[in-house]
Amino acid sequence: MSGAALLEVQGLRRSFGDRAIIHEVSFRVRYGDILFVKGASGVGKSLLLRALAHLDPIQGGKTLLNGVPPEQLGVPKWRTQVTYVPQARVQPKGTPSEFYFTAQQFAAQRGRPRGDLPALIHELGLEQGVLNQPWTELSGGQSQRVILAICVALKPSVLLLDEPTSALDHESALRAERVLKACGAALIWVTHDDAQPERVGGRIITLPLGTMTEIEAVRSTGPPALENPAHGAAPDGPLVGALTEVVVQ
Numbered sequence: 381m382s383g384a385a386l387l388e389v390q391g392l393r394r395s396f397g398d399r400a401i402i403h404e405v406s407f408r409v410r411y412g413d414i415l416f417v418k419g420a421s422g423v424g425k426s427l428l429l430r431a432l433a434h435l436d437p438i439q440g441g442k443t444l445l446n447g448v449p450p451e452q453l454g455v456p457k458w459r460t461q462v463t464y465v466p467q468a469r470v471q472p473k474g475t476p477s478e479f480y481f482t483a484q485q486f487a488a489q490r491g492r493p494r495g496d497l498p499a500l501i502h503e504l505g506l507e508q509g510v511l512n513q514p515w516t517e518l519s520g521g522q523s524q525r526v527i528l529a530i531c532v533a534l535k536p537s538v539l540l541l542d543e544p545t546s547a548l549d550h551e552s553a554l555r556a557e558r559v560l561k562a563c564g565a566a567l568i569w570v571t572h573d574d575a576q577p578e579r580v581g582g583r584i585i586t587l588p589l590g591t592m593t594e595i596e597a598v599r600s601t602g603p604p605a606l607e608n609p610a611h612g613a614a615p616d617g618p619l620v621g622a623l624t625e626v627v628v629q
């Protein structure tokens with residue numbers, strides 16, 4: 381793979397006590413890249429994404445964003461650029477509009493560019509009203525698409541997608557794939573749907589060994605993998621864990 385790395389992962393290890401889950405995983409992604417993560421249930425796909433967002437401690441290896449480690453950038457800014465979109469249904473307090481407003485108040489999020497949230501909601505096949513309904517009143521599929529729209533609107537450089545279409549019908553999944561492919565962020569995307577990488581294009585890393593497969597036939601036709609000025613090569617503001625932590629709680 382040529383081009384400057386946006387996110388570089390070197391020899392990442394994740395374990396619980398003496399039980400190693402992720403062994404020495406290494407890869408690089410550039411702006412606009414799509415990397416699918418596959419593997420059997422329980423192999424460590426969610427743990428890998430959480431480790432990349434530095435939501436959990438890692439037991440070895442390095443992660444670099446534009447060549448800068450999280451301890452130098454600061455974890456809140458790291459998470460503003462490398463945002464985890466959780467697999468589980470999220471139910472923060474209040475409504476999605478309130479949640480989006482709160483997320484933008486985090487210090488690491490202030491002054492950053494935003495996407496068009498209402499347009500994203502529409503593209504995902506939702507009514508605008510969902511933004512003002514309590515999370516507790518949304519269906520699993522509505523909730524999954526709203527959180528996806530919010531995370532895309534916050535414009536991270538890398539989206540860590542933990543089965544982002546698992547609660548969606550086929551048509552809604554296709555809409556989500558189109559939105560994600562067009563959003564400009566690099567995507568690291570856990571899926572159990574073998575047809576998804578074929579539709580979307582990109583590369584596949586299969587755990588536990590970390591074997592990489594290039595999908596040539598339907599390679600992503602999105603924008604070239606160049607630095608995206610909208611995201612900023614040297615993030616001045618932000619990305620925060622605050623968002624991800626609110627989501628994950």
Ligand SMILES: Nc1ncnc2c1ncn2[C@@H]1O[C@H](COP(=O)(O)OP(=O)(O)OP(=O)(O)O)[C@@H](O)[C@H]1O
Binds near residue numbers: 396419422427
């Ligand atoms: N806090 C924890 N303590 C101990 N073991 C854990 C913890 N969290 C996860 N694990 C174990 O780590 C392994 C990987 O979990 P992970 O959730 O990453 O799997 P996964 O590949 O995403 O699975 P699925 O496809 O079912 O979502 C599992 O065996 C799980 O039991």
